[in-house]
Amino acid sequence: VTGEPDTIVTRLRAAGCVFAEEEAGLLVSSAATGSQLQELVRRRVAGEPLEHLLGWVEFAGLRIGVRPGVFVPRRRSQLLAERAVQLLHDYPAGPAVELCCGSGAISVVLARQFSRLELHATDIEAAAAACARDNLAEHGGAGPASWRVYVGDLYAPLSPDLVGRVAVLIANAPYVPTKSIRLLPPEARLYEPSVTRDGGSDGLAVLRRILADASHWLAPGGHLLVECSPDQAAVLLAEAAQWRLAGQALADDQIGATAVQLWPLNG
Numbered sequence: 531v532t533g534e535p536d537t538i539v540t541r542l543r544a545a546g547c548v549f550a551e552e553e554a555g556l557l558v559s560s561a562a563t564g565s566q567l568q569e570l571v572r573r574r575v576a577g578e579p580l581e582h583l584l585g586w587v588e589f590a591g592l593r594i595g596v597r598p599g600v601f602v603p604r605r606r607s608q609l610l611a612e613r614a615v616q617l618l619h620d621y622p623a624g625p626a627v628e629l630c631c632g633s634g635a636i637s638v639v640l641a642r643q644f645s646r647l648e649l650h651a652t653d654i655e656a657a658a659a660a661c662a663r664d665n666l667a668e669h670g671g672a673g674p675a676s677w678r679v680y681v682g683d684l685y686a687p688l689s690p691d692l693v694g695r696v697a698v699l700i701a702n703a704p705y706v707p708t709k710s711i712r713l714l715p716p717e718a719r720l721y722e723p724s725v726t727r728d729g730g731s732d733g734l735a736v737l738r739r740i741l742a743d744a745s746h747w748l749a750p751g752g753h754l755l756v757e758c759s760p761d762q763a764a765v766l767l768a769e770a771a772q773w774r775l776a777g778q779a780l781a782d783d784q785i786g787a788t789a790v791q792l793w794p795l796n797g
C-alpha cells in the first residue's frame with residue numbers, strides 16, 4: 531500500500547506526531563489495503579498509540595505484541611530485563627516470577643535467554659495475561675522453558691510450591707502518583723487503563739505490597755527487581771528494612787531508567 535505519503539505525514543504532523551515520517555512509513559507497511567491505511571491514520575490522528583495500531587512494539591530487540599487495553603512496554607524497562615538476565619545466570623532454572631507482567635515483554639526476554647527456566651507471570655488484567663501468553667508462545671515456546679501466566683492480584687495466583695524458592699522476582703508495577711496521572715501524555719492517559727499506571731497517593735501503594743511479601747517468596751540468595759522513579763527508589767530503600775529486605779538503586783541514564791534491587795536480610 532502506498533497511499534499518499536505526503537498527505538499522511540502532513541496529517542500526522544498536524545496531529546502532533548513528532549516522528550511523523552517514521553510513523554507514516556510504519557502505518558503504510560502494516561496496512562494491507564488503502565482503506566485500512568486510511569483507518570489507521572484516522573485512529574492515529576485521533577490519538578491512539580502507534581503501537582496499538584501496529585500491534586507490536588520493539589523491546590530489547592524483539593517484536594512484542596501489544597493490543598488495545600494493554601500497557602505498551604517502555605524502553606526504560608529493559609533495565610529490569612537486563613539485570614534479571616544477569617542474576618539468572620547463577621540460577622538458570624529459576625524459578626523466575628514476574629508480577630504485573632502486562633504484555634509479558636520482560637518475561638519473553640528471560641524465556642528466550644534461559645532454555646531451562648521455570649517462569650511464572652501474573653497480571654490483574656485478563657487482556658494483559660492473554661497478551662503475555664501469546665507473546666511467550668511466540669517467542670519463548672521454542673525451547674523447553676516452562677512458563678505459566680495467571681490472572682490475579684500480585685502474588686495471589688502463585689502456587690504455594692513457590693514459597694521460599696523464587697530466584698528472581700521482577701515487577702514493573704504501576705508507580706505514577708494519582709495526582710500526576712493528569713500530566714501524562716494523552717496516549718498513556720486515555721488508552722492505557724489507569725490500573726496500569728496508578729500507584730496511589732505517592733505512587734508506591736502497589737510497590738509497598740510487593741516488597742512486604744517478597745521475603746516470603748524469595749529463595750535464600752534470591753532477588754527482587756522493581757522499576758520506579760529516582761525519588762521513589764530512595765523512599766523504598768529507606769523503608770526496605772521493615773520488610774526484612776536490603777537493597778540498592780540501579781539506574782541507566784541512557785534509557786531514563788531507575789530500579790531497585792532488593793534481597794532478604796539474613797535472619
Ligand SMILES: C[S@@+](CC[C@H](N)C(=O)[O-])C[C@H]1O[C@@H](n2cnc3c(N)ncnc32)[C@H](O)[C@@H]1O
Nearest residue numbers: 601603630631632653654655683684702704726
Ligand atoms: C506499568 S504496567 C507494566 C507492564 C509490564 N510489566 C511492562 O513492563 O510492560 C503495570 C501492569 O501491572 C498490572 N497491575 C496493576 N495492578 C496489579 C495488581 N494488583 N496485581 C497484578 N497486576 C497488576 C497492570 O494491569 C499492568 O499490566
